[in-house]
Amino acid sequence: MHLWLLRQPWTEPPGAPLQTGELDESERQRASAFLRPHDRLLYLTAHIALRRILAAYLDTVPGEVRLSRTSCPACGGLHGKPVMVGTPLHYSLSHTSGLALFGVATEPVGVDVEVLPSEETVEMCSPALHPDEQAELARYPSARRQLPFGRLWTRKEAYLKGLGTGLCRDLAADYLGRADDGPAPSAPPGWVVDNIACGSEHVNHVAAAAVVDGVSRPTNARWLPADCLYSAYSAELLGTDFRVGTKS
Amino acid sequence: MNTRSTARDRAPCTDPETLRATDIDERVESIERFLCQEVTRALELPSEHSVDPSKPLHTQGVGSIVALRLERRIRLLLRIDIGAVRILRASSVTELAALCAMRIVDPYPLRSDPEGVSDSVPWTDGGRL
Numbered sequence: 574m575h576l577w578l579l580r581q582p583w584t585e586p587p588g589a590p591l592q593t594g595e596l597d598e599s600e601r602q603r604a605s606a607f608l609r610p611h612d613r614l615l616y617l618t619a620h621i622a623l624r625r626i627l628a629a630y631l632d633t634v635p636g637e638v639r640l641s642r643t644s645c646p647a648c649g650g651l652h653g654k655p656v657m658v659g660t661p662l663h664y665s666l667s668h669t670s671g672l673a674l675f676g677v678a679t680e681p682v683g684v685d686v687e688v689l690p691s692e693e694t695v696e697m698c699s700p701a702l703h704p705d706e707q708a709e710l711a712r713y714p715s716a717r718r719q720l721p722f723g724r725l726w727t728r729k730e731a732y733l734k735g736l737g738t739g740l741c742r743d744l745a746a747d748y749l750g751r752a753d754d755g756p757a758p759s760a761p762p763g764w765v766v767d768n769i770a771c772g773s774e775h776v777n778h779v780a781a782a783a784v785v786d787g788v789s790r791p792t793n794a795r796w797l798p799a800d801c802l803y804s805a806y807s808a809e810l811l812g813t814d815f816r817v818g819t820k821s
Numbered sequence: 822m823n824t825r826s827t828a829r830d831r832a833p834c835t836d837p838e839t840l841r842a843t844d845i846d847e848r849v850e851s852i853e854r855f856l857c858q859e860v861t862r863a864l865e866l867p868s869e870h871s872v873d874p875s876k877p878l879h880t881q882g883v884g885s886i887v888a889l890r891l892e893r894r895i896r897l898l899l900r901i902d903i904g905a906v907r908i909l910r911a912s913s914v915t916e917l918a919a920l921c922a923m924r925i926v927d928p929y930p931l932r933s934d935p936e937g938v939s940d941s942v943p944w945t946d947g948g949r950l
Contacts, residue, residue: 606876606877606880607880607881608873608876608880608881609870609881609882612880612881612882647906669884687884687885687886690886690890691863691865694863694886694887694890697890697893697894698886698889698890698893700893701889701892701893726886730885739906740885740888740889740904740905740906741904741906744889
């Protein structure tokens with residue numbers, strides 16, 4: 574598994590337009606639906622970077638990467654897990670204000686990045702979690718639960734994305750806590766789920782990745798250069814040698 | 822000075838019994854204002870950024886955690902079960918309010934309500950749908 578982080582720009586620099594021509598019609602429509610320019614910019618930058626990352630792995634150009642969705646596990650509609658067409662590689666994307674996180678692997682993968690939720694939100698949402706997770710959070714004073722909640726939530730959402738159910742699955746069904754404060758958090762059988770460092774400049778962000786057990790995984794994500802959003806496409810922009818079927 | 826308050830200025834009614842006794846239009850309007858207020862508070866939006874009830878929540882900065890928070894608030898106050906993914910999938914806040922307004926007619930339709938899952942989209946990009 575490879576993990577990539579992108580620091581998202583707050584404004585589009587004048588004279589250096591984003592490479593939006595590489596997006597498909599669906600992505601452009603989604604982007605235009607955002608009400609606030611900042612949200613639109615976050616979506617656009619995340620999807621431009623996603624296509625450039627995947628193109629590098631597939632040895633193609635970003636506009637040729639074919640993205641689709643599996644059928645929804647709940648209703649069967651074509652809005653389930655995001656997938657690439659015509660390749661055995663799997664990917665996962667998550668973006669929130671300030672950061673985007675990308676995971677690419679030869680097996681199912683899920684990633685999640687979030688801004689730390691407010692104390693009030695933590696209090697409201699905690700009862701939806703697994704009983705043992707709730708008990709672990711309750712050990713912290715309410716004013717200090719934001720970080721453990723955020724770390725737990727991102728592990729849970731990354732796992733649910735990797736599993737392919739997303740938030741359709743009962744949030745209390747799986748335990749992703751950190752029993753006995755052990756070195757690694759617990760994960761459902763067959764999966765490895767852990768938090769990802771977001772860097773010292775992003776202390777209010779939390780992130781996690783989930784991948785099928787047995788797949789090698791990095792300790793940290795690699796940072797994408799900001800240039801990868803604006804320059805003409807070249808796989809070298811990402812600074813690494815990519816091949817289809819890279820053993821990740 | 823104009824001291825008349827408009828419907829939008831009033832605190833929305835969230836009492837299920839009272840809502841059940843009101844006509845459908847008033848019920849939807851009240852729930853819509855409740856949802857907009859909840860989202861404004863959850864996202865800590867400044868006053869110049871009001872929530873647009875005609876647009877989907879996922880286009881207004883609502884991601885998975887805020888959707889779950891909204892699910893919990895709807896469950897706590899309106900006593901109905903609308904899944905977080907259904908909240909994110911709604912085509913507008915008004916549509917979500919209408920769904921709540923219809924469900925509230927049946928008393929306490931809490932878990933496990935299969936419809937609350939079957940008509941929803943499970944996927945977010947993490948932050949956003």
